[in-house]
Amino acid sequence: MRQKIERLLKEYKEGTIGVDEFINELKWFPFEEIDFAKVDHHRVLKHEFPEVILCQWKTPEQVAQIAGKILERSNLLLATRAGLEHFKAIKEIAKDAVYNEIARTITVVREEIKKDDKKGKILIITAGTADLPVAEEARVTAEILGNEVELLCDVGVAGLHRLFLNLDKLKDASVVIVVAGMEGALPSVVGGLVGVPVIAVPTSVGYGANFGGIAPLLTMLNTCAPGVVVVNIDNGFGAAFAATLMNRKF
Known part of the structure; x- marks a missing residue:
């Protein structure tokens, strides 16, 4: 990964690639590898939002570890198909986590959610x-x-x-x-x-x-x-x- 970044920087400085191409290449990495998951931190470049956690079929401990990695780099978190045990595990690392029992979602919002007036x-x-x-x-x-x-x-x-x-x-x-x-x-x-x-x-x-x-x-x-x-x-x-x-x- 480091070699790829260095190559891209070199090509950008030499003028062989432009800003748009450089950013487009960055959209596909990096990710952070833990024992059971690869957390995609650059999802935000493609979707303007961090990777969303699907809790179903994951243990509470796994969900909490993934959530912790996301919250190290983001002020927003969304987890879906979450049970109470998943929520309790995330609550241990994020006291401001909110659980919607009907939706089965866990959210953490640490910044104002920007709404574009041009959107419908x-x-x-x-x-x-x-x-x-x-x-x-x-x-x-x-x-x-x-x-x-x-x-x-x-x-x-x-x-x-x-x-x-x-x-x-x-x-x-x-x-x-x-x-x-x-x-x-x-x-x-x-x-x-x-x-x-x-x-x-x-x-x-x-x-x-x-x-x-x-x-x-x-x-x-x-x-x-x-x-x-x-x-x-x-x-x-x-x-x-x-x-x-x-x-x-x-």
Whole structure:
């Protein structure tokens, strides 16, 4: 790694590469290696945010070690799919850590989150209250990434009048995230009403034929509404990150 940096510096000083090429090369390294992980400290150059920790399938001790390395270089931390034991482990090293039990997220915010006035608003919609954990994961993610976010709950197709009474909120959004389980029809309806990107998030909420989210996933993939894209089942984090990248171009 040091040799590569020295080579890049030499090429930059000799004028064989420009500033843009130099920065582009730096985007791909460095990382910090610990026994069980390689912490990507330059993720912030690509995404303007440090690496996010997926806590599920990791031990509390592993999560705490990774979090400690990130917080040595950053004033912001986001961990997803976290349990109480993960939170307790991070709390030992970061007393200002906050746990959202519904979203299952852990956040540390040690600087003011900058919000760009040129950005639009991300609207997150749930078909039902049971979809709220996934929507909350999206909300927490979108907010810590610097977006203005609004959450609209329980406006699914079983009572469309609830959605139509909030058309002003849809018109005010630059990106809409629609979280729905059961048959997953809501994103198609929203996609037919708005002229901005719609990110559909299927959830595992539903009875047996929901197949743990497969049914709404297939419905959303087969939408005829233009401008609707789909992320994986229960992936509120992925939807919010994609919405943030779209919102930066607004």
